[in-house]
Amino acid sequence: MKAAKSVILYALAILWLVIAGYPYAYMFATSLKDQSGFFRDPTGLIGKYTLDSYKLVFELGLFRYFANSVIISVICVGLVIILACMVSYCLARMRFFLNRPLYFIFIAGMMIPVHTTLIPVYILTREMGLYDQLWALVGPYIAFSLPVSVIILTQFAREIPGELEEAAIMDGAGRTRTFVSVILPLLAPATATVGIYNFIHIWNEFVFALILISTKARMTLPLGLREFYAEFSVNVPGIMAALTLGSLPLLIAYFISQEKVVSGISAGAVKG
Amino acid sequence: MAGDAARIRRQNKLGKGLFLLFFIGPALLIYAVYNIYPIFATFYYSLFDWTGIQAEKTFLGLENYANLMKDRVFFRSLGNNVLLVFASVFTQIPLGLALALLLQSKIKGMRFFRTVYFLPFLMSTVAIAILWMFIYNPTFGVLNGLLSDLGLQSLQRSWLGEKSTAMGAVIATICWQFVPFYMILLRAGLTGIPEELLEAARIDGCTPWRTFTRITLPLLMPTIITSATLSTIGSLKYFDLIFVMTEGGPDSATELMATYMYKQAFRFFSMGYASAISSCMFILAFIAAVAILSLDRLRSRGGY
Structure with missing residues (x-):
């Protein structure tokens, strides 16, 4: 009975292992085949491997998309963390009459469908003369990362014992000083979670980039992958090499610190 | 002084x-x-006939909305969104729960299984869309290849190219992407259930099924509600994957409100009409969120 049960459990576990893992294996294996090798055996995972597709993908300018994505992700995640920490400190530790309404406004932001804002953001970006520039993405990305970040950090900042803050003030530190040297270091674990969550979302963001960027040299990676697909749809190994490289940063982060990435991702499921 | x-x-x-x-x-x-x-601004724009490029706007009042109510494609896309909501809530969450439970059973190598199970959620949506287009490819795709290996050539088809299968194919891909996410959320919920409760139930002679329905499931309800809320709101605004895979085609078989809105705004430059679609999306997402939250409140007051 017990043996039968564990056989069933294993069968189920392996079934889902194949469903979740095979597409990845297929992507990776195909990226290592040459074109004729792919068409001889399109679904097999073993064959003669070569790194030619990776070379080709770099020659065709994948690096540009990659660099754009890195720049925009790093800038936006950095700014979001700083801004959200500042707001959260005020919301969690200070009394003022707009405190509750402000917190509520940020919570409500989580319910807003991004697409409701697309047209006005597009018009606004044109009017500001930012259309088709990488910087056009900074505003929308920060705005849409703020709600979750503020809520997580505020909840976290509320747990910080008040004595630490009082001690700093007794020592003659002003509010800004207290924030920088007492509160920020204590928020560090939560900022890691918030940073990972936002990085994943911004790295993969598609729709704002789609409407705000049109020149190839300024595209982020998700747009660039789509360009690659459109350009050489018969060179399947080449496309798979581009997809593999595009997925690499998150995969590396995941294998370095599984717990952190997982907790960063589930952080989005906060309840206000 | x-x-x-x-x-x-x-x-x-x-x-x-x-x-x-x-x-x-x-x-x-x-x-x-x-x-x-x-x-x-979206609500405001929805009252005009406007290309978004020229300065002049013509005030229409609610005419865009009246036209929307006569628009077959809009209702098709709304229907697809509703279908997606139900498919997401009733397949992604149960599957996520099944996997979370599976990961709790003490079989060897669970760490490895868990690591791989989570992988789909790490790939960017655009990458998933492109990858799955090759899986569904009619001539050299993985799915048709598998069917021919199984001797089921009659079932082979152009999965994304035919109206009858396109939506199902796309929904399956969306599930592949999101099941790991709900697995993680529900697993966190499961670890929050005190071991003593389950132990006590076992000592009292409860069958595993009874323990599951009487203890695990009720205690997991808050997590399930959160998941359902995220899944519903996410499905109502869904865009990326379908846009890349089918652009709403063939013949608007996979059209969603968001893809339709995008086309009206950025292909046909009917910004006013597109804004009306946008406004409807906003209202629907708002109603859905309020409905789920008040149902949740009713449930917790009922003490279930």
Whole structure:
């Protein structure tokens, strides 16, 4: 009975292992085949491997998309963390009459469908003369990362014992000083979670980039992958090499610190 | 002396005000410009006939909405969104729960299984879309290849190219992407259930199924509700994957409100009409969120 049960459990576990893992294996294996090798055996995972597709993908300018994505992700995640920490400190530790309404406004932001804002953001970006520039993405990305970040950090900042803050003030530190040297270091674990969550979302963001960027040299990676697909749809190994490289940063982060990435991702499921 | 105290208090108050302005102001400004203002602007634009490029707008009142109510493609896309909501809530969450339970059973190598199970959620949506287009490819795709290996050639088809299968194929891909996410959320919920409760049930002679329905499931309800809320709101605004895979085709078989809105706005430059679609999406997402939250409140008051 017990043996039968564990056989069933294993069968189920392996079934889902194949469903979740095979597409990845297929992507990776195909990226290592040459074109004729792919068409001889399109679904097999073993064959003669070569790194030619990776070379080709770099020659065709994948690096540009990659660099754009890195720049925009790093800038936006950095700014979001700083801004959200500042707001959260005020919301969690200070009394003022707009405190509750402000917190509520940020919570409500989580319910807003991004697409409701697309047209006005597009018009606004044109009017500001930012259309088709990488910087056009900074505003929308920060705005849409703020709600979750503020809520997580505020909840976290509320747990910080008040004595630490009082001690700093007794020592003659002003509010800004207290924030920088007492509160920020204590928020560090939560900022890691918030940073990972936002990085994943911004790295993969598609729709704002789609409407705000049109020149190839300024595209982020998700747009660039789509360009690659459109350009050489018969060179399947080449496309798979581009997809593999595009997925690499998150995969590396995941294998370095599984717990952190997982907790960063589930952080989005906060309840206000 | 009294005057001094009042002055210091006033100064303190001013200092606090400046501090708040300096600390909250920048974030609030960005948030207001890119998040709050656009919602009102969308409703405003929806009252006009406007290309978005030329300056002149023609005021139409509610005519865009009246046209929307006669638009077959809009209702098709709304139907597809509703289908997606149900498919997501009733397949992704149960599958996620099944996997979370599976990961709790003490079989060897679970760490490895868990690591792989989570992988789909790490790939970017655009990458998933492109990858699965090759899986569904009619001539050299994985799915048709598998069917021919199984001797089921009659079932082979152009999965994304045929109206009858396109939506199902796309939904399956979306499930592949999101099941790991719900698995993680529900696993966190499961680890929150005290071991003693399950132990007590076992000692009292409860069958595993009874333990599951009477203890695990009720205690997991809050997590399930959160998941259902995320899944519903996510499905109502869904865009990326379908846009890349089918652009809403063939013949609007996979059209969603968001893809239709995108086409109206950025292909046909009917910004007013597209804004009306946008506004409907906003209202529907709002109603859905309020409905789920109030159902949840009813449930917790009922003590279930």
